Amino acid sequence: MIRIRELYRLQNLGGLRLIAGESGVERTVTAAVLFEYDPSRMQLPDFYRGDLVVTTLAYARGDAQLVSQSLLALMKQGVAGLLVKTAYFRELPDDVIRTANELGTPMFLFDDTYIEEVILEVTELIRGRRHFAGYEKELDALMRGDMTADQVRERVARINPAGAGAYRICALLPCEHMPGLDDRLYEYLTGNAQAMQRCIVMEWRRMLLVLCRCSGEEQEDTAWLRALLAGAGISAERLYIGVGGRREDAAAFGMALCEAVYAARAAKLERRGMMSAGKLGLYAWLFPMSENGFVSGQCRQTLAKIRQYDAQNRTNLEATARAYVEAHMEIAAAAKALYQHPNTVRYRLSKIQRLMGVEDDALFTPMVCLMISLSRILEEDTAGGRDERQ
Secondary structure (H helix, E strand, O other): OEEHHHHHHOOOOOOOEEEEOHHHOOOEEOEEEEOOOOHHHOOOOOOOOOEEEEEOOHHHOOOHHHHHHHHHHHHHHOOOEEEEEOOOOOOOOHHHHHHHHHHOOOEEEEOOOOHHHHHHHHHHHHHHHOOOOOOHHHHHHHHHOOOOHHHHHHHHHHHOOOOOOOEEEEEEEEOOOOOOHHHHHHHHHHOOHHHHHHEEEEEEOOEEEEEEEOOOOOOOOOHHHHHHHHHOOOOHHHEEEEEOOOEOOHHHHHHHHHHHHHHHHHHHHHOOOEEEHHHOOOHHHHHHHHOOHHHHHHHHHHHHHHHHHHHHHOOOHHHHHHHHHHOOOOHHHHHHHHOOOHHHHHHHHHHHHHHHOOOOOOOHHHHHHHHHHHHHHHHHHHHHHHHHHO
16 A cells, blocks of 8 residues: 555656545545546445545536536545546546545546556555555464465465565664654665665564565674665664574474564563574563463463552562662562661562462472563553553
């Protein structure tokens, strides 16, 4: 899909001018469709939200009332926008202009270009833009890891038709809301044939995933990514970047996706600008565990017990547990961070142990470490969900 405003990129579209509906230029276009029949004799079932309707209005020659009827019907059906060639009408009726402004339906006039060329150019623009969108289901399926190697290769072939050679995947997670991030990358790639040939950029949830075809024997080199961002005018300092390892087999694509995404998320948790998959450490285990409903449910349930106890008794068990984990399970260091006596920390930990139901269990220390570390990921996931809804 593309935005209506991206129509100005069409170099061969002669005299393109917006005459109404300016408030809708951020609408998305999923298809360019031809409209060249008299709608008074037919229904309009074949036009959908997201359609950019292209017409010469040849069916309404000399009949301004029919122009009004047909274009008003299309707009009320919810099409994304209208492109009208001025072969038969140099202007459009006032009621059409008024309604386009009211509904925010962008309406353009153009002059000399063949209508078939317009549809072809818009279609090519949409296809190019699909480097950035349209793969979310495939990416989700690949990351679940429940397919055979042949099934993985078949899905990867849809994303990366070239398919041959080594590759690396990087994940870009904005530190804050960055409107136009994908547009900047798209504009840069469409104007740089070499970069377009080497990279595919895909939207996935709150991230952009960059698939790069590796050259030579490069291992951890990320100069290509920095050059890509710089060329698009994007500051790497405004991103958390996860760098996956170099891969050669398409069957490992799901693993490559996971490690890039997990590395970006770990970079965010650790407040580091960039993290490679080789530096994930415990996060390589924690992120997959956070996606298991039973494990995440146990973590939330246990933490809720501790928080309830704190609320009812005005204690600080949760803060103690977090300080204990941050101090690498050293009681003296946790006590110093909390300005408490070490025995106070030991007493609070014993309370937590009873609330967790693991009295006299030698595995209490790794369990509390797991619970606190996992809760950070679950809380980040919850915050991310709120950001997406906003």
